[in-house]
Amino acid sequence: MTSILNVPAANQLLVELPEVERNAFMAACETVELSFGEVLLQPTETFTHVYFPIDSFISLIAVVGTDSRLEVAMAGREGMLGMPLVLSVEETQLIALVQGAGSALRMTAESFQRLLPDSPVLHQRLKRYIYVVMTQLATSAACNHFHRIEERLARWLLMTQDRAGTDQLNLTHEFLAMMLGVRRAGITLAAIALQARGLICYQRGTITVLDRPGLIEASCDCYRDDCALYTKMLPMI
Template identity: 45%
Template sequence: MNFAVPPQAAEHHSNLLLAALPPQDLAQLLPLLDTVKVEVGEVLCEAGDPIHHIYFPHDCLVSLLGVAEGRMTLEVGQVGREGMLGATVALGHDSTQVRAIVQRAGHASRLPSAAFRAEVARNPSLQRVLYRYTDQLLAQAIQIAVCSRFHVLEARLARSLMVTRDRLQSDRFHLTHEFLAHALGVRRVGVTKAASALQQQGLINYSRGNIEILDPEGLAAAACTCYEIVREAGALPVQSFM
């Protein structure tokens, strides 16, 4: 039996997890979803806080930061249109383990965590999508942790910039020294030196937080091997979720 998806589903289809759901399951989820705008620097959740809402990004990008002693941070993943924020609710967690901060402004579908938990409990298709995506996030976090311990900062910065480029589908974006320092778990002076090295090689142009990737292939070559691993872990095609 064919199940027609309401016209309002179109705006939510820009998120690949929602688009991966069978039409009848998406149609039942639609009344629970609101479209919200998020701004650069907005903290969607703080480590240790209760999870109030689930977000499915459309065109925004969210950085996931592990936090130590309330001030030291390290980016352990990114969430764009391929994913969601709050997947651990499906595993029974009521609080978040990361600080989620908006890296690029845009829009997202949002619903209350209680409503999401109820949908997961009754919807096997949604369960399969979420469990696969949670496995992706874990694979990314593990690889980034290994990268942070064993690879030099210049290669790590190249990896981070290339992953961001892939998520945004753009060679131009804005990332401040301060944000990159928080993401890479280093001091700002370290970011300055690494960015200058990449710029001197003609790979990027970086001025006042405005980044332009001049040579994507060269920057990918300058990145550590973790770039390919993280990219493959975070950009599976929609069909693989089914």
């Protein structure tokens, strides 16, 4: 089982583009630093930029009612923030929260929409990426519904590790509770269980993945399925 991401610092959607496309596209990009906790977008806001994370990553969070939140997708260097713009829609209904600090390429929404029609290879890739995310949204709706906190936590840690590219994750139980839409105490119990099995180890805001294969075993199949779909639809690029 390989991770989604075993490649050097570059956004996977942008690597190995045809020379012309790449040049035009990169010329319109700037590199920005994203810091943890930054909110790039709120529901009903309009995209001013698209982001292609390099070593940062972003959580997409759905809100229902006044205070229920649930992370529904992640965008790291395997993905992008700004899918609606690929569909010529300029708004979002999700919160985009920087979950892993680091750098990203960024381009104005305007440039993006102007350049996209002249970038057929990238455009094709982005459409496939949207398909992958849609499918993940659908199956993770089912996952969130049927699977237990411990499995979901394991899956979430794996996804995060892939995007952070390190074993050491800076995460509090509080934060994890928000992501999974459960109680903080629920995370504590699940984390204790995973630690007792020797899969992770944590102290005060840091979780270290000790046994990745074991963690995959402990997670629901949704993690494997997610990875498999991504590599099928966007193979190595």
